Amino acid sequence: MADELFCKVLSIGIKCRECEDRRANVRLTVESRSSSNPVHKKELVVRLSDDTDPFFLYNLTLGEEDFQSLKNQQGLLVEFSAFPQRFIDLLEQCILEQEKPVPRFLLQLAMSSNALDCMPASLNIIETNPFKHLIHLSLKLLAGSDSDVKKYLATCIKNLKLENCTLKEKLHKSEEDLSKRLGVTQQ
């Protein structure tokens, strides 16, 4: 069972060793998932995808134990339960700033090189003040394997088919209304 906490398209700076820095619009999804085995284990899933490129996929699954080491490494002061909302607050900050000529908060994806070498990429939330770049958070995401991408695309297809179905129903209803209305007018 997955509970979607955040799902928005954001402007992100992409930095990789072998290509020029560029900006891209990327969909960032945050989900809370309870794995069934062992019972009551909660996980946080962070996913980067691109609506225009079905093969672009980066994933992080963060369990409570992983979070403890993240907390120690990066000196975080919140608990696992409060972390998702704080992370989302930071993302909303980035959205507020992304249209400004000199944004104070920036989202960055730093890749070691191309996605094929399976090295993790760092998703960084960076505040720039007059003195320095402050990294508020840095998460390690893995490029999706063929199998990950396959499963992700299957979910997309399910959702697209649902949307398609709803549109067909609406269109049918609208056309029915129209022909009724035409009937009334002609009488």
Add this chain to the structure above:
Amino acid sequence: MADELFCKVLSIGIKCRECEDRRANVRLTVESRSSSNPVHKKELVVRLSDDTDPFFLYNLTLGEEDFQSLKNQQGLLVEFSAFPQRFIDLLEQCILEQEKPVPRFLLQLAMSSNALDCMPASLNIIETNPFKHLIHLSLKLLAGSDSDVKKYLATCIKNLKLENCTLKEKLHKSEEDLSKRLGVTQQ
């Protein structure tokens, strides 16, 4: 460049060693493709997919040389250029017969065991007469790898998005017509 020659949902008998025989509705696509390297090389692509199961995928890519050995093995009397249409004629025969209580022509997919062992499955077109089962054609198809499925699903998504777009446009137009019509009536 791919040219779609046939794309229909057919009833197919699925036979595998470790599970019971069953019937399923499967989409069979036949495409003619010219590969760009070397120039003017034509290939025939046969694909089995399932509209209700995004992970079900079997593929065959048949080049002219592969066809020569198929021709020798199975004693075919047609050339590569005429083969696709003869194959499609046989498929149409199966469709004509599939609703009958005792179909004379049957499409069968025979798998050695589960799809994970990467053994090819045989797509057979079988005529049953009072004396015996006659195999008119037997093609070896490979279960799609994660990478194959990924690419196939990306194409499905592209098509679904296009369909979605068209539906949205139609709906918009229909609603516009309706509100215009309402305006006229109220005057």
